[in-house]
Amino acid sequence: MNIISIHSFLGVSLILFLTGLFTAISRKNIIGIFMGIELILNSAALNFAAFSRFSAGNAEGQLFSIFIIVLAAAEAAIALALLLAVYKRRSDIDADKLNKLRG
Amino acid sequence: MDIGIKEVVFLVVIALTVVPGFLVAFSRNILYSAFALFFTFLGTAGLYLFLDADFLAIVQLLIYIGGVLVLLLFAILLTRNIDNMKRTNALSIRRAALAGIGAVLLFGVLLAAFISYEWVRPGAEHASSPAVTVNELGSLLLSTYLLPFEVASILLLAVLIGSLVIAGRSVR
Numbered sequence: 554m555n556i557i558s559i560h561s562f563l564g565v566s567l568i569l570f571l572t573g574l575f576t577a578i579s580r581k582n583i584i585g586i587f588m589g590i591e592l593i594l595n596s597a598a599l600n601f602a603a604f605s606r607f608s609a610g611n612a613e614g615q616l617f618s619i620f621i622i623v624l625a626a627a628e629a630a631i632a633l634a635l636l637l638a639v640y641k642r643r644s645d646i647d648a649d650k651l652n653k654l655r656g
Numbered sequence: 657m658d659i660g661i662k663e664v665v666f667l668v669v670i671a672l673t674v675v676p677g678f679l680v681a682f683s684r685n686i687l688y689s690a691f692a693l694f695f696t697f698l699g700t701a702g703l704y705l706f707l708d709a710d711f712l713a714i715v716q717l718l719i720y721i722g723g724v725l726v727l728l729l730f731a732i733l734l735t736r737n738i739d740n741m742k743r744t745n746a747l748s749i750r751r752a753a754l755a756g757i758g759a760v761l762l763f764g765v766l767l768a769a770f771i772s773y774e775w776v777r778p779g780a781e782h783a784s785s786p787a788v789t790v791n792e793l794g795s796l797l798l799s800t801y802l803l804p805f806e807v808a809s810i811l812l813l814a815v816l817i818g819s820l821v822i823a824g825r826s827v828r
Contacts, residue, residue, distance in 0.1 A: 559775050561670065562707070568674050573677075625720070
């Protein structure tokens with residue numbers, strides 16, 4: 554039995570996904586929520602690369618990982634710009650207090 | 657089961673990825689979470705190297721560590737004073753309990769699903785990958801996946817302008 558198998562990669566990305574999910578749900582700070590989302594996207598990209606290596610045997614899955622990384626970078630830029638705008642206006646980035654749009 | 661130097665390095669890289677992940681989830685200090693995220697991204701880049709994805713590892717280093725993480729640290733430094741840093745990363749206890757239960761349940765279900773199926777296509781596990789994936793990725797990107805590539809470039813342009821508009825208005 555080889556340690557470097559697809560099941561190791563799936564296990565690592567599963568743990569990353571669940572820690573990211575826990576972080577994104579449980580944090581009050583917007584930056585903390587954002588870190589959780591980054592972890593989730595990271596684990597998704599890792600899964601694509603793992604299936605590309607072990608199941609497909611070609612590089613197309615890695616391409617999807619690259620697209621995920623591009624989207625994560627775009628999301629980071631927009632999220633942090635929004636965060637700065639919110640902070641300038643409210644001088645607070647607690648996500649629980651941002652309920653002005655709640656119906 | 658034979659454990660050579662490669663397997664040892666693999667386990668170290670896995671530990672480098674997973675342990676800081678828990679630190680991101682449970683640290684009370686958001687700056688420590690950001691630094692832990694650095695090690696998680698670094699470990700993921702190492703895992704990409706084990707997957708014969710050299711270009712992906714470099715991209716991970718460049719964009720995640722060089723871009724996203726630096727942006728994140730700037731956001732932390734711009735929004736919070738250092739003196740109340742200790743209280744910036746509060747957990748909502750009720751949601752944390754719910755999320756913990758959900759995460760453990762999901763862990764069991766997904767792990768059972770992962771190990772109950774043999775994902776490896778016969779022959780793919782020991783297939784020799786090309787030593788450099790950049791050629792293959794580049795030709796795929798400009799032939800089959802040309803439309804997503806162009807859409808991604810438009811998206812990046814929109815993000816560039818949009819983040820300037822959103823953050824620039826608040827600074828002025």
